[in-house]
Amino acid sequence: MRRQRKITNWLSYLDPKNPLPVSVSSDDVVWLMDNVAFQGPGGVWQAEFVAAVFDHKPSPKAVDIVGDIASKLGFSKGDKEEKTIEWRVAPFMMEVLPGRCVRVNFENLVQLDLGPGGRNGISSDIKQLPHNFSHLVARSVADVPRGVTGMLEMKTLFAEPEGWAIISDIDDTIKITQTDDPAGILRTTFVSDPEAYGVISRLFPGWIRLILIRRVTGIAAAGLEEKNAPERFERAFASLPRKKSSLPLLPYLTMSSEVPAQRQKSDKDLSYHLIYWPGFPGRGEHVRLVLEKAGADYTDTAATEGGIDEVLAYVQGETPDDGVNPPILAPPILRQGELVISQTPNIVLYLGNRLGLLPNPEEDPDGLYRVNELVLTALDGLSNEVHDCHHPIAVSLYYEDQKLESKRRAEDYVKSRMPKFFTYFERVLSSKASGDGPWLYGGKLTVADLILFQCVDGVKYMFPKATGKLKREGKHSKVFALHKAVAECTGIKEYLQSPRRQKYTNGLYRYYEELDIE
Template identity: 55%
Template sequence: MSLPSTYRRSESSMLEHQTWRDQGFEPAETSLANMMKSQGLVQKFKVTHLLSYLGRLNPIPIGVSKNDAVWLFDNVAFRGPNGTWQAEFVTAVFDARVSTKFVEIVGDIAEKVGLSKGDKQEKTIEQRITPFLMEVLPGRRVDIKFGESTALRLGPGGRNGVSSDLKKLPDSAAGTVVKSAAEVPSGAGGLLEMNTFYTEPKGWAVISDVDDTIKITQTSDPVGILRSTFVAEPTPIAGMPELYWQIKDMVTPSAPWFYLSASPYNLYPFLRNFTHRYYPRGQLILRDASWMTIPGLLSNLTLGTQKYKVDRMKKLYEWLPKKKMICIGDSTQSDPEAYGEMYRKHPEWIKLILIRKVTDIAAVGTETKNAPKRFEEAFKGVPREAWHVFEDPAECRERIQRRVPFTTPPSATALSTAAERFMMSSEGAAAKRQKSNKDVPYSLTYWPEIPGRGEFIRLALEEAGAEYVDTAKTEGGIDEVMAHIKGEKPDDDTNPPIFAPPILKHGDLVISQTPNILLYLGPRLGLVPGVEEDPDALYKVNELALTALDGLSNEPHDCHHPIASELYYEDQKEEAKRKAEHYVKTRLPKFLGYFERVLNSKASGEGPYLYAGKLSYADLVLFQCLDGLKFMFPKAMAKLEKEGKHSKLFELYDAVKQRPKLKEYLEGPRRQKYSSGLYRYYEEFDIEG
């Protein structure tokens, strides 16, 4: 099969060069400003640069100084041939002082993407372009502390400032995430922490492209690349975050994810933040070519990608030869050819290839790249059931379930959680009455025009895409609330009277109290881990939700009604001001600090969420609390966010806010504005704390 593989690689190269020529990449690249290194720095590090040709054999490596920036890259630990744990540690060291041509480069990029001089988006360009303008420092060694006590020395780096070291690691259980920190002098900056994810030799793993597979990049257009990289808000491909979290649920949280991108290492912080926000966390594998050149970004993303990706996948195969791989890419680059080549080399390793057909880019050559003949050639010798080209991510789930024998899919695990098993084990009418969300839509009853506690329930239903009726949005919604408060509903022999909304009706079941409703919905909507995965997860998630509701919902409500709920605010204004000041200065930081500890704990897992690395209804509760607090105490919340002591907490807030279904809901007309509910704005409350 080697000859056909070589042929297909040449075909891939022809497509790349055709795109390069037809889309005007060469003139775009040559017109970009080349970065010139400071003459002083060249002289200062002349000997270092000469010795950098020796790489790890460099006889006089240099330590990190206070003027340097160090990057540590997340990685995956695997068992070597002798059964010991090991991982490849990649580091990069720069001079934190940027190129002298900083202003010129920013202006050049702004002009290329059509911005006028002085446009406010130049600030975004300045932030994102900085990693391209820092001088790489060859020959540096980096000391890190792995976990609590293991010391590792990495490097020295080669000519591109990057070092790669295969290190033996202490024993740990598969699925464990261990944090490491660089030990550097005071003043040194960069990405000084990293995560190592332990994975077992067998089981599943995912290899995914980034640009135009999970992130809109427009790799067929040079201006599109520059705009999406340096100016635009990074945007996920519609439907891909949902697909990836579904896959993660299917292959269990202990499956590693590898994001294999042709982007240069300069974009690591940018892409890491993006993947952490929208997708399961994993190891980013990026190209180490073309450091210190903005023009090199274009060639990196568009030329030689098949050879590069095959080379990196060979390394992954050496690490994890017994894994079963799902490979996901797109049609703009050489993903079909790269995955096809690897399948022919190791058919027992790759179990499924999914290729997104990119049709939303109006570029010359798109028709050729999306032609059936191209895919048939790329996957010659690969069984038809092992590869699939898609436009809608939703169609992939059925393909995945058909191709690989996963555990029960998320939609079916609802009836397998601890709470569900308890209910289904009951005999008689109660067990028969509990109807699944497939049988009948939910009905939520809450006060019209007040988001209040009903919003916690709405977020869960919206995230799950559940069918439900919101009586607050229907004619006579207030009558529905009052009928329950007066005891007119429910009128049967199985449901006790309701004290107050929110109220959930599902089939014949009628229940109230926010945490109780969430406890019921969580397993049914897939907002807690399944019982096979974690039998006690429901109670742990509920514990976190209850804590958030106590300290970040109930207590803020008491700020504007500290004496009695029945009294008007004006009747207790002085007491309310005193209560709010104490809350902002004491109670609020205490609860935010607690949740920051939770997110830094091992139990949080590898995602931006509170428990086990996946979204749960506790995350939705916490999001709504934070959102309400931002409305109620804008100055205090802005100050707390700016201080940086709760970075993971606000990362969770952003991650939930950007989930596709919730984003649509939050920006749409169904989301009610804050008014006289739990979270209220009073000018006298708006203090910094």
């Protein structure tokens, strides 16, 4: 394989257009770069799609460079910080692979073929986008063999009519410079942010609309506190007008002029608004996971001061009749523009279709019904029936008023019902329809995987002894593997570690010691 790869790379020197394109292989690394769509002649939307392909094995130089950086920062060989440096440097040291072709699925509407890449491993293609697509942000996913790693998802932001430009430091420059001294450019990059941007803003007044600087946290590095000191940013952006940012990952920004007005949004472009009870995850958590995985822009009454008032207004029928949306019975409720819908599986189906978490209807026109079938089954057996374990007589009664009946119901559930549904989903994950795994359908993550994750997570909290026994028996290993895979996937991992993920309390999934039985 390595010899064939070297031959292919050498042949690509013969013609700058790379006459011998090669498909991405399972041990390659693929990067898809976020891009911006703009309107070309005739008002047709188009965008430049940039992909880069590398060998997953870092260059031998990486070892020396890691040691060099660690030494300069005062760390000794073998220190845990050396691993952090190695992890951060590795992407810059990977060998580029020319002539590679990458296929991506744009919003599950159309497949786009990118490449072949040039000598620097990067391909750039202007592609027309579906004329009926009206989102402000679209999502594309790489259609690559299993085993390929990297940045396999990208977002396309639709520009305003006047357009604008973005300059980014690391992602768009280091790999293209092809410098002969990668260690030197790394030092310059890591030492001279944010001062360079202050210089540029003063040299070209009026040209810079917005500067975003991320302060690195959460790692043990020498001088990190000094680099993040407010005084440093004050010096770097001296004499420039500025504004503090409320964004948690971008805690400092400066503006040299007002941000231009955005293009007019349609209702379908507007952000999502989740209306659910504050204080516990409940059924609203199924919806949040879909929104978080897709990186969607949304607000949540559970995290808003006075959010309970909006929930009660819908539940008590105080919201005005708009003549279009039927009255709401209970949350979760999703509002987007003029659309207001409820019922968990209904909301999940709507979001999954819009956010690319359902099968492509052109490739699999019946796929959404199969995925919805799995969603409904998980909610029936691992959500609704679980709720009935602590409220078997009446929802209006307190748990303390029906403890004996609850214990009897819980005993039956953990003995027969819970194993039944775990066994069913193990069958699904073992079926040909599942694909290569670890997902439930078609070899790709869908809303069904997110729903099953939350259901398994909830019963693990409510019945730790019973779920622990199921796991030890080893008969449902694929179900538990899916739970782990979802927890570690991009978007969800960050969410689970954030304060937005609410803790289990007296909601849908509750822990009572007397119900925690095997």
